[in-house]
Amino acid sequence: MTLWLTALLVWVAAGARVGRCLVKPATTARVAIVVAVAAVALAATVAVPEVALAIDNLLPHGLRNGLLSYAVVVSAWILFATATSVVAAAAWPVVSRRNLGQIARVIYGAGVLAIIITLAWSTTFGWAIVAFGCVFIAITGLRNLDWTTLGRGIAIYTTGTAVVGVLAVLEIRRAFVHAPRAGAGQPNWGWPAWEIAALLIAFGAIWIVVELWVRARLLLRQIQVLHRVLIGRFPEVVAHDQTGTSTQLKASDQVAQIMDALYLQSGGGVVLAQAGPPPRSIAERADRVAEWARNPMGDVIVDARWITPPEGISPRGWVQAIARAYDATTAAAVRN
Known part of the structure; x- marks a missing residue:
């Protein structure tokens, strides 16, 4: 039940971010936040066992090993790291509004390529991309912390992202110990940690509105x-x-x-x-x-x-x- 509730809360946060884009200019950074939170909501939804089973059942009976839903979860987190990296790139002084669009296209292109490789070849590669993106996001977040409404939102969001990065590294480590277990449409250990990370990211994304x-x-x-x-x-x-x-x-x-x-x-x-x-x-x-x-x-x-x-x-x-x-x-x- 908590998995469903987590997914619902994150989807609500994604909806709130969509509403903010409707009442304010839909800049590259604002759209990226919507994509990032929606990706987290997708990951939280697919990680629900019933949803994961439904996705795995899309494959022929002989190919149902639980890896399809697992790969979708990994791909969703790649999309989160990609979209949030666009927001993080916008915070660096060397990036201007004029070239942010070009940089965003490059980042999104790299993210789509990483998702394709993850789905076709290796989820371990996908987790490596997630971990790398989370490191970049965490460094950028730490550089922009201050005691303001925006700064507090960044702190919460960055904390959730850092948790995702740690969990991604643990998934890479687990992949070298033993293969993902069959029928697992979610990370194979400590899902509450993923729930906490998802909620921190969602709450950080709407912190300004709430405060x-x-x-x-x-x-x-x-x-x-x-x-x-x-x-x-x-x-x-x-x-x-x-x-x-x-x-x-x-x-x-x-x-x-x-x-x-x-x-x-x-x-x-x-x-x-x-x-x-x-x-x-x-x-x-x-x-x-x-x-x-x-x-x-x-x-x-x-x-x-x-x-x-x-x-x-x-x-x-x-x-x-x-x-x-x-x-x-x-x-x-x-x-x-």
Whole structure:
């Protein structure tokens, strides 16, 4: 059952990547990611014993030795390594957008040739190609690691690829010890390791989409009270012709609406001498803006200088800071 579930999850990831290509320009790298994840999904599907048996039954009875489905699995991993190598090639400084297409055609051509040789001659050769491709991908991934949304996705994807490379080397080693057992439409040892690798690759491929969605949901939850209060005061900042959008666009719209409402409440850009210059401390500045937003008729005075996002922080981060301070000041007022 876990094999079927793994295949399903990887196919879902492949579908998500297809959707991303539909809403954004289908560049060479984006198409390659779709091909790579689809290849992993194919490998995971064919590795299911029932599917492997169905593929092996396509051969005449006397030729059913289980190697056809095994060769298909190897070929799928070759396709994964080939497509991901195209993405990895795009990350190297010596490769420009202009020559990436030519390089991709060469890589794909080599991958197709390797698949033909694997199907017609030797799966061990195929595993060697997979291992070689995984080494190149892992080196490229390590060169591009950083603590960003993209960097975290690359780290997960590269980890899965490294696991595939290790397992491919073990398959080569096993091939020199004894021939693949008959009726095996999947690698002959430790399939859970292949499941983990497939899931890591699939999760890494859609990490950006998942993280941005989660962050947008958290942002909407953090700013909902502040947004509701300010929109109640200034409903004109909301476009009446807005239709349903994605979670990320909704979060961006609400951040912009909050900033517009604060700007209107401050007098539309009027600079007040009583307000004084804003401090360098983001927390202190956010506390004062939040208190002023909660009670605009109180003793706290704020002008447009205080509302402008401080240097080094994005409008989204600034609104989050104000929303957190607003919730804290509201809670303190309720306690008192």
